[in-house]
Structure formats: C-alpha cells, structure tokens
Amino acid sequence: MSEQSRLIIAEDDPVSQEILASLLAGEGYHIDFADNGQQALDQALADPPELILTDVLMPGMDGFELCRRIRSTPGLAELPIICITGLDDRASRLKGIEAGADDFVTKPYDGDELRARVRGSPRPWGLGTKMSAPDPMPFPRGALSLPYNSEA
Numbered sequence: 001m002s003e004q005s006r007l008i009i010a011e012d013d014p015v016s017q018e019i020l021a022s023l024l025a026g027e028g029y030h031i032d033f034a035d036n037g038q039q040a041l042d043q044a045l046a047d048p049p050e051l052i053l054t055d056v057l058m059p060g061m062d063g064f065e066l067c068r069r070i071r072s073t074p075g076l077a078e079l080p081i082i083c084i085t086g087l088d089d090r091a092s093r094l095k096g097i098e099a100g101a102d103d104f105v106t107k108p109y110d111g112d113e114l115r116a117r118v119r120g121s122p123r124p125w126g127l128g129t130k131m132s133a134p135d136p137m138p139f140p141r142g143a144l145s146l147p148y149n150s151e152a
Helices: 014-024 037-046 063-071 090-099 111-119
Strands: 005-010 029-034 051-055 081-085 103-106
Touching: 005 014, 005 037, 014 029, 014 111, 029 037, 037 051, 037 063, 051 063, 063 081, 063 090, 081 090, 103 111
Parallel strands: 005 029, 005 051, 051 081, 081 103
Antiparallel strands: none
16 A cells, blocks of 8 residues: 555544554554544545544534435545444444444454454445545445346
C-alpha cells in the first residue's frame, strides 16, 4: 500500500479513542478522530475516508444518525461504516442496519476481531481505494435489480 488508508473514528470517549488507536496501530492506517457524529460527517465531506468506525452512543449526532446522513449524501453513500457499540441487543443491531451500518464491533473490544472487520471492509473496493467526494455513485443503493426468470 503506497498511500495509507484513512479511517475516521467517531468516538466521544478519549480512553476508547486511545484503545482503538493502539489496537489498529501497525496496520498502516491514518486515523482521524471525531468526538461526535457531526464532526465525523464534516471530516468525511472535506476528505472522504475509506472507512468510518462510529460509536453508537455519542452526544449530539449519534452513530445511527451519522449512518443515515452518510447514506443520504452523494459521494459518501457507499462508504463502509462499522458501528462500535456496547449495546448487544437485537433491536439495537436492527436499528443500526436500518440506519445503514455495514457491520458491528461490540465493546469491550477484541483486537483480532476489530482488525479483521476493518481489513474485511464490507464494500466492494475495500481499504486502499480512495473515493472522491464530488463524484456521486452511479447507482443509488438498491437501484439495480435483476428480473426473475422462472424458466432458468
């Protein structure tokens, strides 16, 4: 990788920021931190990252709203988003999926799982591919569908 992949981590707790930075150290990522969803969105609009990790519970704009805003923004809508949560109930995960999260990491962090989920970014281009903000994706999410052929 000639250029570092850039991640935005939206996390309001400084201790959690340090833990995440240390768990991802040595992976070759450039990490920018945001203290809330609005800061993360502003950073993504200014310079789109390859991945956003977002805590769910934050003051101001929470992680679910950040997911919704990213998904509704041309040029950012296809960014991979991994939610970080201490919420381990089904309803919270469904709410995150409906908001646009691609994956989840549960607190307390498992370093191996975190690194594997970040490396296995769920979007087709994976880490290391730079997106450009002014170019909207050619097709909105879910716009392509193939006709069902019952004779096949």
